[in-house]
Amino acid sequence: MSTIVSIQNLCKTYDSGHQALKNINLDIKAGEIIALLGPNGAGKTTLISTICGIVTPTSGTVTVGGFDNIKQYRKTRSMIGLVPQELTLGAFEQVANTLAFSRGLFGKKPNPDYIEKLLKQLSLWDKKDSPLMRLSGGMKRRVLIGKALSHQPDILFLDEPTAGVDVELRKDMWHLVSELRESGVTIILTTHYIEEAEEIADRVGVINNGELLLVEEKTDLMQKLGSKELSIELRQAITTIPDSLSNYDLRLSADGTRLIYSYDVKSERTGITKLLQLINSAGLQLKDLHTSQSSLEEIFVNLVQQDKKPVEKAS
Amino acid sequence: MNWQAISVIYKSEMLRTRNTLLQSIASPVISTCLYFVVFGSAIGSRIQTVGDIDGQGGVSYGVFIVPGLMMLSLLTQSISNASFGIYFPKFTGTIYEILSAPISFLEVIIGFVGAAATKSLIIGTIILITASFFVDLKIAHPLWMLSFFILTCVTFSLFGFIIGMWADNFEKLQLIPLLVITPLVFLGGSFYTIDMLPPLWQKISLLNPVLYLISGFRWSFFEISDVNHATSLLMVLAFLFICLGIVWWMFRSGYKLRQ
Ligand SMILES: Nc1ncnc2c1ncn2[C@@H]1O[C@H](COP(=O)(O)OP(=O)(O)OP(=O)(O)O)[C@@H](O)[C@H]1O
Ligand SMILES: [Mg+2]
Numbered sequence: 378m379s380t381i382v383s384i385q386n387l388c389k390t391y392d393s394g395h396q397a398l399k400n401i402n403l404d405i406k407a408g409e410i411i412a413l414l415g416p417n418g419a420g421k422t423t424l425i426s427t428i429c430g431i432v433t434p435t436s437g438t439v440t441v442g443g444f445d446n447i448k449q450y451r452k453t454r455s456m457i458g459l460v461p462q463e464l465t466l467g468a469f470e471q472v473a474n475t476l477a478f479s480r481g482l483f484g485k486k487p488n489p490d491y492i493e494k495l496l497k498q499l500s501l502w503d504k505k506d507s508p509l510m511r512l513s514g515g516m517k518r519r520v521l522i523g524k525a526l527s528h529q530p531d532i533l534f535l536d537e538p539t540a541g542v543d544v545e546l547r548k549d550m551w552h553l554v555s556e557l558r559e560s561g562v563t564i565i566l567t568t569h570y571i572e573e574a575e576e577i578a579d580r581v582g583v584i585n586n587g588e589l590l591l592v593e594e595k596t597d598l599m600q601k602l603g604s605k606e607l608s609i610e611l612r613q614a615i616t617t618i619p620d621s622l623s624n625y626d627l628r629l630s631a632d633g634t635r636l637i638y639s640y641d642v643k644s645e646r647t648g649i650t651k652l653l654q655l656i657n658s659a660g661l662q663l664k665d666l667h668t669s670q671s672s673l674e675e676i677f678v679n680l681v682q683q684d685k686k687p688v689e690k691a692s
Numbered sequence: 693m694n695w696q697a698i699s700v701i702y703k704s705e706m707l708r709t710r711n712t713l714l715q716s717i718a719s720p721v722i723s724t725c726l727y728f729v730v731f732g733s734a735i736g737s738r739i740q741t742v743g744d745i746d747g748q749g750g751v752s753y754g755v756f757i758v759p760g761l762m763m764l765s766l767l768t769q770s771i772s773n774a775s776f777g778i779y780f781p782k783f784t785g786t787i788y789e790i791l792s793a794p795i796s797f798l799e800v801i802i803g804f805v806g807a808a809a810t811k812s813l814i815i816g817t818i819i820l821i822t823a824s825f826f827v828d829l830k831i832a833h834p835l836w837m838l839s840f841f842i843l844t845c846v847t848f849s850l851f852g853f854i855i856g857m858w859a860d861n862f863e864k865l866q867l868i869p870l871l872v873i874t875p876l877v878f879l880g881g882s883f884y885t886i887d888m889l890p891p892l893w894q895k896i897s898l899l900n901p902v903l904y905l906i907s908g909f910r911w912s913f914f915e916i917s918d919v920n921h922a923t924s925l926l927m928v929l930a931f932l933f934i935c936l937g938i939v940w941w942m943f944r945s946g947y948k949l950r951q
Contacts (some may be wrong), residue, residue, distance in 0.1 A: 391951055429792040433950045451694070451794040459792050465785035469711045470704070481700030482793040524789065 387437035412578035458530035483528035701803025760882030774808035774852030808849035837912035
């Protein structure tokens with residue numbers, strides 16, 4: 378896949394002196410969905426805003442479709458649609474008009490048919506003449522998505538699209554996102570919710586403190602960092618782990634009916650077969666077995682905490 | 693040029709006027725009528741004619757105040773419309789869309805300032821029509837009148853745009869129109885010629901840029917002026933270029949728009 382957005386050595390220090398981005402390097406591939414994960418204040422919005430041209434970088438470059446996003450801003454910006462984090466909308470404008478306005482801003486000729494299609498897709502058609510101030514929060518969110526899509530962008534930025542959105546609408550939104558992806562749109566979204574990234578992203582980037590800690594294929598990431606746990610349920614409770622099993626990293630549950638074995642999914646031999654044999658020969662009877670994998674959430678918390686330690690020392 | 697963008701900004705700004713039609717159009721009409729009742733009829737009937745002192749040929753007071761009244765409204769309306777037009781998206785945050793759109797600063801200005809100037813032109817015309825119901829108006833130099841009319845609307849809309857860019861709260865937005873423009877207009881001979889003033893105040897009045905504007909505009913109606921009309925035109929042009937200079941600098945520095 379070809380690179381559509383290329384970010385090189387990007388730094389941003391706000392006038393306040395706060396360094397919000399520290400030497401970010403990232404290539405986004407055409408047609409992928411990439412999720413940027415990070416806690417509050419990590420720099421996600423700053424990164425997106427810099428690519429879209431709302432924030433001027435202190436140093437570094439961003440190219441979109443091969444064009445520099447400052448020198449050739451007309452080319453780069455017309456490729457991009459942005460759904461901002463905040464519900465920033467006017468008050469008196471009508472829904473359909475505000476979409477037409479956005480389309481015009483991006484230099485596209487009016488196309489009422491497309492706007493109609495878009496409004497229907499976003500279940501906003503019956504609200505097309507309502508003034509924006511009379512919409513609910515979820516509807517406003519959809520209007521913002523509509524505005525971002527009004528000029529048929531190649532790249533869509535969704536800055537925390539599911540904040541304040543109910544389950545139903547979230548489902549609709551993911552449906553829309555996968556439709557967009559099928560039509561070839563590249564999607565970059567930020568989120569605090571790991572499940573979200575896990576559910577729809579192809580790649581996941583973790584940002585903390587202005588640094589991009591890692592970017593990985595979602596499946597690789599979970600394999601690489603995730604350890605699996607095998608939980609072995611016993612028919613009879615035991616008080617101590619038999620000596621014959623001392624080579625394994627085993628834990629005994631409090632009630633003594635479960636042995637928990639943690640192993641690394643990366644290693645070629647997990648030793649599970651041998652372990653089960655040993656358990657048998659120690660005279661323990663198995664009731665059930667199941668495995669669980671650590672979620673992205675745990676991976677994420679681990680990463681961010683590792684990252685915090687040196688910072689605390691420095692400050 | 694992104695003409696689509698200019699056109700949608702212009703149209704949405706004009707639409708905003710339609711949504712606040714009463715405030716935008718009715719209030720200048722009402723205030724003009726009030727000025728006519730108070731100054732034109734009540735006080736004006738006690739004043740004989742104005743402007744015949746140095747043989748320029750006087751007109752009745754009611755007629756005399758028409759250009760000043762128009763200027764008063766044009767200046768305040770241009771500034772408030774243009775400053776509000778750009779301040780409001782900054783305030784609500786919707787400016788993000790303009791900042792992320794493939795549109796240059798020049799196009800943004802043409803859209804916003806163009807709409808504000810158009811509104812002022814409409815308001816000025818309405819005042820002129822309203823006034824013609826009260827008094828008999830003749831325009832001696834229509835082309836000059838139109839030039840002053842349009843130049844004033846554009847220049848002060850541009851000035852309003854600058855204020856709207858500069859302001860980061862509502863107080864600042866009101867500050868300049870209230871503290872600077874209104875006094876300058878009132879003291880700039882909206883309701884009198886400066887030769888009605890004591891000599892010292894005549895000299896001081898000549899430092900007021902708005903005086904030149906009102907004087908030139910009035911000359912185009914009745915050939916009554918405090919200063920030469922060509923000087924007036926030069927002053928308006930000078931102010932226009934100062935505003936353009938400031939705007940150009942704002943554009944170069946990304947002033948208060950992009951962090
Ligand atoms: N205009 C600004 N001036 C100064 N500092 C800013 C500005 N905008 C953001 N910051 C700071 O930059 C840092 C990154 O902010 P940013 O909004 O990018 O975080 P984020 O990852 O989007 O957070 P959240 O998840 O809360 O949206 C924060 O510490 C914030 O305080
Ligand atoms: Mg954010």
